[in-house]
Amino acid sequence: MKVGGSKKKLKEKIEMHLRSATRKLITFDTVQETLNYLLESFYNEYTCDVVAILLKEDGQLVPKVWKGGNFNIDQIMNLSLKVCSPDLLEYALWGSAKEEGLETCAFADGLKSENIATWFTVPLKQSEKTGYGLCVIGFYDLVPLIIEAEQNFTEFGHDVAVAIELAQEKEEQKRKIKGIEWIKENTFTGSSIESVIGKVVERAIKGTKAQGACIYLYDETNRCFTLTPPIHGTIKLEEKIFIHSVGIFDHYFPSVESSGEHELTVPLLANLKTVGMLYVCHKEGHFFTNEDLKFLKFVSTFVSIQIENARLYQFEYESKRRLEKILNYHQELVKKTVEGQDLELITSVAGSTLGMSILLYDRFLKPITSYVQEDKKHLSKLYDNKILSRKPQITQLLSKELWIEEDQITFSIWPIKSGRDVLGYLVLFLEKEEMDRVLHFTIDYTINVYAIEFIKQKLIIDAREQEKESFVNQLFADPIDDQEKVITYATLINWNISESHRVAVLSMEINEVQEDLIAVEGYKTWLWDQIKTELAQNYPYMIYTRKGDEFILIVKETEERKSPVHYWRDVYIQMKRTVQKENERVQIYLGIGDFTRTIKDYYYSYIKAAKAKNIVSHHPAKEGYAFYDDLGSYTILNNSSDPLAAELFIKKHLAPLIQYSKNNVDLFLTLQVYLQHNGNYREASDELFIHRSTLEYRIERIEDLLNINLSNADIRFELMMAYKLYSLYDFNRSEFCEV
Structure with missing residues (x-):
């Protein structure tokens, strides 16, 4: 009975101690205080x-x-859970040196190796939850142990787990309070981004005890996150992390809002937009807890x-500085323009200020001037070829x-315009x-x-052209009013x-309405x-005017060298190629x-060139250019006819045909082609792209309209004469439609 009564008293004593300890545990604010009290109470109570x-x-x-203990507990008891019994964190366990103890448990083996004769454990665990750890007494x-007290120790372990969780929540609240105090102390307008990032990184290190921390800021232009100093510790991520899907960052950053790993990343959100990422890391084997994640989220908010x-x-500060620089740049450009500086100097100022290579072209894409950066001068020829x-x-x-x-070369071409006219091109x-x-x-x-400078130069050129045209109008007049001038x-x-020169006249015909x-x-x-x-x-x-x-x-005679025919043929071919490259129509x-031999001959040379041009323009079969001296009968007609007599002759022979062709089939052109081929139906129909029978019908219609017989040679001659006069004097059909 004494033994039974002694055990009962001991059990009651244990219950009272555990109950008292439980009431005391919930009063502590930190996990460390809770553990220290628990340690002292067990050590003192159970001797x-x-x-x-x-x-x-x-x-x-x-x-x-x-x-207590004469050994290094932090080394002996620092064990992987894989080598310990899974019951350690679930149940209150008892052990003795005389017993076999737990099988294949490094924890029990460690106690035995240090000559602990008797020991028991209290799991620190809430119901249905994973245990926090355990308390071991040795x-x-x-020492005879009271088996009946096992339930009491188990329940006490539950209370201790609750106390630890409560202490953790209190610590978390304190950490948040400290965080708020830190935010209040370090929040002020005008802080540099380096200063803000430095303080955030420092706080992240202190709050999570991480080994490294940094912030990546999002660059919307380049669609990437950029590592932004200052940085704490060693960061193994790339300096720039390019992304392809906005809002899905798990593929680009490790452990995004996910605890339990040695790395942790928390997005920085402002106005529902991700502006950056806060990244922290531990050394291998140390992991971030859920409390660390909550803390970083709190800070990031x-x-x-x-x-x-x-x-x-x-x-905005950098933009203001750029704008100030640009205003100075604008003033410098305006100054150069007002001072009448050339395009080369303006381009040099623009290129050096903008910090890029610049090429300037005229409206025909001919190089004017350039500014090429020193380290890219070897690419100048490549640049031109690309353009x-x-x-x-x-x-x-x-x-x-x-x-x-x-x-791997990027450039942009900007048209320099005045109204609808393109004056040149700027290549950047x-x-x-x-x-x-701002740059735009x-x-x-x-x-x-550049447009102003082009316009200034164009006005000067136009003034010179007008002065030249005024001079030419005098030179090509008969008689010359003021020869000395x-x-x-x-x-x-x-x-x-x-000196002896030759005059040529050019005309253009656009085959579009x-x-x-x-x-x-x-x-x-x-x-x-x-x-x-x-x-x-x-x-x-060569001299050009209008x-x-x-x-x-106007070309000097000596420029034609030995072959005027070849010279003017090449001139015409080059002009035709230039025009048709822009518009084939x-x-x-x-x-x-x-x-010319005298100053008066310029007028006659001009008149002859104009007559030759008129004749060529009315004969599509010709090459498109002709010397007046090679026109044969046209020269006789030019010297023996006056415009009024020519007009009357044309009206007499061709007016009915011209009137009919105004609203019907062009019989005027049909007869002209027929006569040029000397009445050959096959050749004429081929050139007109019609069937021979169609041509025969048209010829009959022409004979009816003109009341003539085209088999008569004299009539054909008169008609040919009328066509030659029409071409020579460059008449318009509308002049003969009302007779």
């Missing part, structure tokens, strides 16, 4: 030799507090807006720039990603400056007018400018006069 509390961390039993001597504000503040290879595409630009990327070598609102504004301003002007432009005559004349002027530009390369001493609708070329006709 034991060893007391230790071990917690589960990352699959390992780790001694947190201990007392004796060097054999408050600092995301501040980081975004700091970034926006920095962006010229895209000429057809570039010359079609209306307003928007053209971006080209090939062979930069990546499209570099283009932002700067480029637009630069283009405007003409000679003086020719001297000013280094033209020895007394154009109601806007102003647009047509403007287009002809544009083509004429291209012709002059092309000819200037091979014929530098008289009304006619374009005039445009036809050109060239008439070539004879040589």
Whole structure:
């Protein structure tokens, strides 16, 4: 009875102690205080030799507090759960040196190896939850244990687990409070982004005890996250992490919002938009807990807006500095323009300020000047080739720039315009990603400056052209009003007018219906400018001018060398190639006069060239150019007829045909082709692209209209004469439609 009564008293004593300890445990604010109290209460109450509390961390039993024992508990009891019995964290266990103990349990073996004769464990575990760890009590001597108290210790372990969880929550709240205090202390407008990031990284390290931490900021332009200093510890991730799917970051960052690994990443959100990522890491074998994740989320919630504000503040600050720089740049460009500086100096200022290579071309895509960065000068020829290879595409630009990327070279072509007219092209070598609102504004301003300079130069050239045309109108007049003035002007432009020259007249015919005559004349002027530009390369001493609708070329006799025929054939071919490269529907006709010997001969050479041009334009079968002296009968007609007599002769022989052709089949052209082929039906029908029988019907209709017989040679001669006069004087059919 005494033994039974003694056990009962001991059990009651244990119950009272455990009940008292449970009430005390819930008063502590930290896990460490809870563990320390638990340690002292067991050590003092049970007069034991060893007391230790071990917690589960990352699959390992780790001694947190201990007392007593003549061995290094932190080494002996630091064990992997894989080598320990799974019952350790589930049940209260008892052990003795005399018994076999737990089979294949490194924990029990460790106690035995240190001569612990008697021991028992209290699992720190809530019901239905994974245990936090255990409390172990050991004796060097054999001590009789009260088996009946097992349930009490088990329930006490539940209470301890609750107390630990409560202490953890209190610690978490304190950590949040400290975080809020830290945020209040470190939140102020105008902080640099480096300063904000540095403080956030520092707080992340302290709050999670991580080995490394950093922040990646999102770059919307390049669609990537960029590692932004300052950085704490060693970061093994890439400096730039490019993404393809916005909002899905698990493929790009490790452990996104997921604890239990040695790395942890938390998104930084501002206004429902991801502005960055907070990344922390441990060394291998140490893992982040769910509490660490909660803490980082808490921190990120408050600092995301501040980081975004700091970034926006920095962006605005940099934009302000850029704008100030741009304003200075604008002033410099305006100064160069006002001072009348050339395009080369303006291009140099633009290129050095913008920090990129620049090429400037005229409207025909001929190089004017360039600014190539020092480290890219060896690519100058490659740049030119790339531009010229895209000429057809570039010359079609209306307003928007053209971006080209090939062979790892990216450049953009910007048309320089005045109204609807393209004055030139500006080529910039930069990546499209570099283009932002400020840079675009700067480029637009630069283009405007170039446009002003082009317009200034064009006004000067136009003034000179007008002065030249005024001079030419006097030179090609009969008689010359002021011969001395003409000679003086020719001297000013280094033209020895007394030398022998030849005059040629060019006309253009656009085979399209154009109601806007102003647009047509403007287009002809544009083509004429291209012709002059092309000819200037091979014929530098040729003189160009204009008289009304006619374009005039004047060439020194010595320039024709030994073969005038070959010379003018090559000139015509080059002009035709230049025009048809732009528009295949445009036809050109060239008439070539004879040589001048005196100043008065320029008028006669011009008249002969104009007559030759008229005749060529009315004879599609001809080559498109002709010398006046090679026109045969036309020269006799020109010297023996006056315009009024020619008009009356044409009306007499061809007027009915012209009137009929106005609203019906073109019998005027049919008869002309028929006569040119000397009445050969087969050849004439082939040229007209009609059947022989159709031609025969038309000839019969022509004979009826003119009341003639085309088999009569005299009648055919008179009709041929009428056609030659029509071509020679360049009459228009409308002049003969009302008789």
